[in-house]
Amino acid sequence: MGEMSTGQIAIVILTTGLVIVFAVLVLLILIIKLYSTAVHTAQKKRRGTDDIETTVASVSQRHSLPSPEPVSAAPAAANDISPEIVTAICAAVYALYGEETPILSVRRAATRTGSRSAWRQAGAYSNTRPF
Amino acid sequence: MFQEFLTAITDILKSSGFATSDWQNYVMIGISCVLLYLAIKKQFEPLLLLPIAFGMLLVNVFPGIMAEPTAQANGGLFYYLYRGVKLGIYPPLIFLGVGAMTDFGPLIARPSSLLLGAAAQLGIFITFIGALALGFDPKAAASIGIIGGADGPTAIYVTSKLKPELLGPIAVAAYSYMALVPVIQPPIMRAMTTKKERCIVMEQLRPVSKLEKIMFPIIITVLISLLLPDATPLVGMLMLGNLMRESGVVSRLSNTAQNELMNIITIFLGVTVGATATGKVFLSSQTIKIIVMGLIAFCIGTAGGVLFGKLMCKATHGKVNPLIGSAGVSAVPMAARVSQKVGQADNPSNFLLMHAMGPNVAGVIGSAVAAGVLLSILG
Numbered sequence: 402m403g404e405m406s407t408g409q410i411a412i413v414i415l416t417t418g419l420v421i422v423f424a425v426l427v428l429l430i431l432i433i434k435l436y437s438t439a440v441h442t443a444q445k446k447r448r449g450t451d452d453i454e455t456t457v458a459s460v461s462q463r464h465s466l467p468s469p470e471p472v473s474a475a476p477a478a479a480n481d482i483s484p485e486i487v488t489a490i491c492a493a494v495y496a497l498y499g500e501e502t503p504i505l506s507v508r509r510a511a512t513r514t515g516s517r518s519a520w521r522q523a524g525a526y527s528n529t530r531p532f
Numbered sequence: 533m534f535q536e537f538l539t540a541i542t543d544i545l546k547s548s549g550f551a552t553s554d555w556q557n558y559v560m561i562g563i564s565c566v567l568l569y570l571a572i573k574k575q576f577e578p579l580l581l582l583p584i585a586f587g588m589l590l591v592n593v594f595p596g597i598m599a600e601p602t603a604q605a606n607g608g609l610f611y612y613l614y615r616g617v618k619l620g621i622y623p624p625l626i627f628l629g630v631g632a633m634t635d636f637g638p639l640i641a642r643p644s645s646l647l648l649g650a651a652a653q654l655g656i657f658i659t660f661i662g663a664l665a666l667g668f669d670p671k672a673a674a675s676i677g678i679i680g681g682a683d684g685p686t687a688i689y690v691t692s693k694l695k696p697e698l699l700g701p702i703a704v705a706a707y708s709y710m711a712l713v714p715v716i717q718p719p720i721m722r723a724m725t726t727k728k729e730r731c732i733v734m735e736q737l738r739p740v741s742k743l744e745k746i747m748f749p750i751i752i753t754v755l756i757s758l759l760l761p762d763a764t765p766l767v768g769m770l771m772l773g774n775l776m777r778e779s780g781v782v783s784r785l786s787n788t789a790q791n792e793l794m795n796i797i798t799i800f801l802g803v804t805v806g807a808t809a810t811g812k813v814f815l816s817s818q819t820i821k822i823i824v825m826g827l828i829a830f831c832i833g834t835a836g837g838v839l840f841g842k843l844m845c846k847a848t849h850g851k852v853n854p855l856i857g858s859a860g861v862s863a864v865p866m867a868a869r870v871s872q873k874v875g876q877a878d879n880p881s882n883f884l885l886m887h888a889m890g891p892n893v894a895g896v897i898g899s900a901v902a903a904g905v906l907l908s909i910l911g
Contacts, residue, residue, distance in 0.1 A: 407664050407665075410664065410670055411660070411661040411664050411665075413909075414657065414660055414661075414670070414674075414906070414909060414910075415657045415658070415660070415661060417905065417909065418653075418656070418657045418660075418902060418905045418906065418909075419653075419654070419657055421760075421901070421905050422650050422653050422898060422901050422902050422905060423647075423650045425755075425756065425759055425760065425901050426646040426647060426649065426650040426894070426897070426898060426901065427646075427647070428755065428759075429643070429646055429752065429755065429756075429897075430643040430644060430646050430647070432751055432755065433639075433640060433643040433646075433748070433751075434643055436744070436747055436751065437640060437643075437740075437744055440741060440743050440744050440747070441741075444741060444743070496736065497739075498739075499739045
């Protein structure tokens with residue numbers, strides 16, 4: 402570096418820096434996609450095996466037990482919670498946890514008197530925590 | 533006896549700060565008060581700007597607080613605390629806490645976000661050229677350019693290794709611009725995108741499994757450390773924090789990293805970095821150049837990310853909203869919130885926050901890689 406002119410140093414750092422940063426991150430993309438696919442495939446296969454076992458078990462059960470009542474699709478909700486709010490909560494849980502988490506009921510959390518609501522506390526914490 | 537009393541008073545006055553300070557110290561005291569006002573009243577990154585400003589105040593009222601030890605006396609308080617900065621200890625520990633607080637799920641769900649994180653580092657290298665043109669030497673130019681990564685710990689780490697004399701102005705510039713992200717970015721984002729592009733609604737991200745989130749930090753650490761060993765302290769600690777979070781088996785350690793450790797290191801880092809801002813270093817034309825170049829670095833980084841976002845939008849036939857490109861600067865999570873806000877201004881039902889978090893956290897990795905490149909070439 403000592404023998405090069407300022408212009409040469411500038412060109413070398415610019416090209417080397419951008420090329421290396423992009424190359425490393427492109428390599429990371431490929432590796433993330435590779436291992437994500439591998440994990441996804443392995444988990445899908447395992448879920449497939451579990452599903453087959455569950456189906457076999459339920460078929461053998463059906464022969465011995467009367468058929469159960471159909472499960473209600475909508476979770477039981479408290480009377481004062483509107484269907485739109487229940488729908489929004491269900492969508493949020495699905496987005497976070499996927500299909501594996503069924504929602505059985507929705508009810509209001511206990512309200513505290515004389516203190517900040519949970520949302521306000523979460524907002525205050527989020528805005529004041531260090532970074 | 534009266535004479536001795538007068539002599540004692542005179543000696544005390546002669547050793548006081550009023551006798552030993554010069555005009556530069558008083559100007560710096562004024563500047564530190566302005567920064568304290570910005571931190572407390574305007575809430576400009578107060579968690580770091582407040583300790584930085586107070587460290588600046590302390591060193592200018594009592595320069596001995598940073599004094600080196602001599603044969604006759606110990607060094608000042610901040611001299612010993614500053615060892616953590618000089619030896620490159622504090623920034624990696626900050627990254628440990630950052631990793632423990634970060635969810636890399638949106639990045640794993642859409643790995644192409646890493647490209648946006650890479651594009652946003654354009655500001656670092658373009659500013660490097662500009663700083664060279666202004667007469668800075670390569671190490672100083674690299675320290676100034678790294679402000680464009682919008683990553684405080686990375687900027688401090690690189691500067692402490694390459695040009696520690698410029699730590700004060702660079703740290704103040706870096707954290708001030710990070711606080712100004714909601715002001716600096718939106719005009720650039722609006723100027724570089726059309727309304728149609730800003731209104732693009734992106735597909736929901738796929739769910740990411742726990743195993744993927746656990747493997748991610750291990751793979752990233754191994755890969756980047758082998759390719760760029762100089763980036764290992766930063767990337768390694770970032771990924772260690774993340775692994776502690778995602779593994780779920782060391783919640784005590786994860787909580788400590790996110791809270792107590794971060795707070796302690798933030799205090800030590802802030803006051804000691806601020807204490808490097810003496811009048812001699814800060815009150816020079818060099819500082820004004822650093823502040824201007826830092827702003828340019830930020831703007832170019834934002835523009836680079838948005839431009840690459842537009843490229844990805846074209847390549848995916850309109851599936852990617854270019855606004856998330858600006859989140860490739862690593863000011864987490866402010867830059868992602870800015871993308872959300874600007875997108876919602878044109879399309880109120882557009883929720884870009886989680887889509888923008890991918891490039892945002894990718895920018896943290898990207899700026900650490902860029903730092904590793906600069907350190908390996910110039911260190």
